[in-house]
Amino acid sequence: MNVAKQLHQLQEIDLELESTEQALKQISSQLGESQPVVSTRAKLESEQQHLDDLKRQQHSAEWEIDDLTVKITTAEEKLYGGKMTNPKELADLQHDVDSLKARRNQLEDKTLEIMDQVELATASVAKVSSKFEALETEWHSQQQKLSAEMEQLKNKLSDLKQKRQPLSAEIDPQTLELYDDLKKQKGTAVAKIEQGICRGCSISLPISELQQARSGNPVRCSSCRRILFLA
Ligand SMILES: [Zn+2]
Structure with missing residues (x-):
């Protein structure tokens, strides 16, 4: 084989090596976290946290309502039990019962408001969560595809280098x-x-x-x- 032909073959291999290396570089840059997945995950976390906060508020209001109910029942038992006779004491106790009931009403209204918010937040978490799952599934399969392509290109690269070696050894x-x-x-x-x-x-x-x-x-x-x- 004449030298010009050998050099031309070498050049063909080198051009293929270059384009393979370029493709590898491009794929490496696509591997790793994707921006939409990262930002949707962050959104999901913050929505979930908001929902958890609301549920905590709801439970704490409900506990307080239960507590007030016990206090009201006890006070009313005293009030209507017939053992108390002092009008001043009875009037004071009645006043306590009234203010406990007012506080309970207020908390019940607040609880209803929170429950509405919990419903909205739950729907929002479900929506973001399904969006996140879809994105993540797509990302996973894309990453698998890229990894497989990368493997192929690496094999091609090593084949080309193996082909190049004996050819270049023949040229002075x-x-x-x-x-x-x-x-x-x-x-x-x-x-x-x-x-x-x-x-x-x-x-x-x-x-x-x-x-x-x-x-x-x-x-x-x-x-x-x-x-x-x-x-
Ligand atoms: Zn020329």
């Missing part, structure tokens, strides 16, 4: 150095000749260069300086 170091320099400068080091034209820079090549290329000698385009390859 000086030519390889020239190839690397041209690649750095121009992106590609080898240009195909098609219909007498250098595909690297699109100029028509002089007959002498075409003849040299045809004979298999490594020749460079006089215009773009790439190594010419005649397929």
Whole structure:
């Protein structure tokens, strides 16, 4: 195999290596937490906390109502039990019962308000929760797909490197150095000749260069300086 052909093969492998590495980089950037999942999880947590707060308020109001009911019952038993006769004491006790009942009414109204809020908050938690689950499921399957793609690309990368190694070993170091320099400068080091034209820079090549290329000698385009390859 002539050197130009070897270099052209090397270039094909290198181009594929580059695009594979690019694809890998792109996939790595997509792996990891997703913004919608993170923000929906945070929203769910804060909605759940709000609901828990409301339920705590409701329970504490209910306990207080129970407590007041016990106090009212005890006071009314005393009031109507017939053992108390002092009018002043009876009037004071009646006043206590009235204010306990007023406090209980107030708490009952408050409890009803809280229960309405609990209902709204429960619905909201359910809504955000199902949205979160859907997002998370989608994210999981996407991540699995990306991981599988990544695995494939890594395998491809190692295959390409294995193919490149023996090929580059056949080419003399000086030519390889020239190839690397041209690649750095121009992106590609080898240009195909098609219909007498250098595909690297699109100029028509002089007959002498075409003849040299045809004979298999490594020749460079006089215009773009790439190594010419005649397929
Ligand atoms: Zn050229």
